[in-house]
Amino acid sequence: MEVRAESKGLVEFKDDKVFTWPTLVAKEFLAAIFVTVGLLFYSYVVDAPLRELSNPGQAENPAKAPWYFLGLQEALVYFDPWFAGVALPSLIIVGLILIPYLDVNPKGNGYYTLKERKFAVSVFVLGYIYWYVLVYIGTALRGPFWAFFWPWEKWTHDFPTPPPLHSMPLPLGIILMMGFYFAGLVLPAMINRDFFNKLGIVRYMLTMGLLLTMIGTVIKMVLRLSFSIKYIIATPWINI
DSSP, rough: EEEETTTHHHHHHEEOOOOOOIIIIHHHHHHHHHHHHHHHHHHSSSSOOOOOOOOOSSSSSSSOOOOGGGHHHHHHTSOOOOIIIIIIIHHHHHHHHHHHOOOOOEEEEEOOOOTOOOOHHHHHHHHHHHHEEEEHHIIIOOOOOOOOGTSSSSOOOOOOOOOOOOOOHHHHHHHHHHHHHHHHHHHHHOOOHHHHHHHHHHHHHHHHHHHHHHHHHHHHHHHHHOOOOOOSOSSSSOOO
16 A cells, blocks of 8 residues: 655555456466466477386386375485385475464565565475475486486496495484484574564474474485485384
8 A cells, every 4th residue: 555645735545456356367367378388389299208018027127106206205215114205294294284374474465575584485495496306316316226326327227236324323313313403493592582482482393393304304315325324313113
């Protein structure tokens, strides 16, 4: 809403808002038409990647899921199935459901802004990029026997010798895990007190807990690739 003062002392209110129909709906309809035409043209030029019929007696090497599940399949390299296949997807779904209840910033409703929503936009973009990096690795960089190949390397069917893996000592793993979450929860609240007060303790714990879990999955992948660490915490009941 824009307020403008006139020379006669009168105040004129000028509403800068527009109706969804027909302004927005018409643009969305045109955009949908262009996208549909583009997809039809692309499907006419590029053939679908159909291959020969599957042979039950000869398994494909590597056997890959559809591209939209390759992120989960790639995560199985670094984590146990209970985490990569159950816990991690569940946390992603729960986190997306909780976003409207955790995000108390009223700015950005009805318009796009990065300046006023740096934290929310940055976290979402980083999580989005991280997931599609997993999809890309599983699609383009995983060859026979699910071995890792750089883009310039040729795929071979020689069975690779996996590097020896080891787990951290249990006390050290527990200390590092607790220290990571303690520092990740306490330090941001001390550095940015307004952020903590704005969210409140419950929203803050949930928000930072989900964020730290996302960061922790990346750290675990780096530890696996760089130092051949299989588990940070290894117990007879649960491994992380």
